[in-house]
Amino acid sequence: MLTYYKASKIYPHRRVIALRNITLTIEQGEMVYIHGPTGSGKTTLLELAYRAQVPSIGQVTFMGKNLKRLTPTGVAAIRRQIGVIFQDYRLVPYRTSFENASLPLEIQGYSDRSIKTRLEGIFSWLALENKRDLFPAELSGGEQQRVAIARAIASEPILLLADEPTANLDRETADGIMGVLNNLNQHGMSIILATHNEELTRKNPGRIIKLREGRIVSEG
């Protein structure tokens, strides 16, 4: 489904080589942890997957398409098949949690009624029923992250990218979030989760890929 082939990423302005010669394949339905310390290239690896970055050398393909060669319309189409969640949630402060989660569906032209039907199920599953009219500032960190998950899965993507989704959360809330992600994976969604937390990778099932200074140092 997602393949990195000899992919390297160099940031010339910062004179940094973020990724070096990465060759990696993620299959449909896999749960993959990208583990490594800060600056090891985890975020860049995820950014290459949803084409926020393009590899300086090598290539990244998603569903057989070389992401580097996509037109802007093609990039948008690919992103609609990939859900992304971030450490800082990236919720729009002046939209309620329901409005935040509805963004991907609005973009695809779903009616308000369809969006409501779809999101009510997701909000109920994520225990956010009573939070739908609250703004991000009125939510706890765990609730904000669950809203971010709701947004990421609203349009039923085939791949979910999670960049340090539990880094800002206490252990109990983090476990709750991991429970949600594991559940999604059990329902067939492929997930790539970047984390610096080794305990998290040990406690949860999935393939672990260790990154150090932009290189894959172990895989299994």
Added chain:
Amino acid sequence: MLAKDKYQPLLIIWGRAFKKAYAGISRNIYVSTASVLSITIALTTLAVTSGLVMVFREAAIHIQTQVSLVAYLDKNIPQETIDDLIIIFQNRPEVKTVKLVTSEEALGRLSYLMGSNDSISAALEENPIPPSLEITLNYLEDAPKMVALFQEIPLITSILNTGDTINRVNLIVSAVRLVGTIIFILFAIFAIILISLTVGFAIRGRREEIQVMVIVGAPTSYVMRPFILEGLLYGLGGGIITLILMLSFNPAFTAILKNIFYFLNPLSLAYINNWWYLWIFISSIGIPIGGLGAILATNRYLKEE
């Protein structure tokens, strides 16, 4: 899989874009009003200028077609000599028409212009106006040559070159057009800049939302659509206000012009009564002006990103 709606998603997307555009306008109501007003001023200037230029041009053409030169003849010149002069002038290649205006006809015209038929002729013992030849030329540029020719004929006492008047009218037409165009361009540029800034504020205000939209797969067209619509709505607003202004002041405007150009054939000014076509056309120019301002703002934002 999530089922798509039966009806057009595009319709829903455009509907949402309109809502966001409206929200953008109402969020910065003062700057939005200034944008609309600047377009209104630009379009009103263009409308008034166009009207003036059209009527002035009509006047210039009218004067030119009526008469180019008037040669005043000696009062005692016999009719046969006048007939000879007419034949001589008519045979000149530069001349289009020659018309004799007798002393009586000239006095009659004067009385008509003064608004009285009897009082002037009754007050005068003798008609002081000499007969004249009204000559139209094929080309106005030949006027100096013909004036020089008339000056060599002793029977012609004086010459009136209406070419000077036409040139003066043409000069006024050019000046009105130039000043009007400059004002229009200045205000149009001002409007474009103002709209670009207003839309720019709206884009910056929604930067976080735009960034998220791009991540979740919004195409550039989707992201920029509400902002372009916002600009177009400013243009439409300015256009509508201009149209209302011009339609409201049209009776007064045309009455003033008809008063100034009373000498023109009413038929040649008949189009004035249907000027609303012109006002609609000029008002519609507001929409591309608004669109251009918005496009500049969105392009600048895309470059920044």
